[in-house]
Amino acid sequence: MVFKERNSRGEITSRSLIMDKAHVIMRGGLVGKRLSKGHLDCKGLLLSPSAIGEAVPVLRSVNELAELTHETGISKISRDELKYLISKVNI
Secondary structure (H helix, E strand, O other): OEEOOOOEEEEEEEEEEEOOOOEEEEEEEEEEOOOEEEEEEEEEEEOOOOOEEEEEEEEEEOOOOEEEEEEEEEEEOOHHHHHHHHHOOOO
């Protein structure tokens, strides 16, 4: 996401459930060219031991007034924990 205009704002949110032999690469980038605010948020949840998750955040500021942030996390959860969480959802 490129912030070209003054006072522009934006957020990129990426969520991944990664299981079996999947290999997920979450890529995201922000470029601040003017007075702007941007946030990049990537979260990955590994559901099996053979799953692989990668996050590649890129923040590029070409203006001292650009405010760019990121938050990235990849974690594991057991199948029992996942079943418990699903049982709590009322659909």
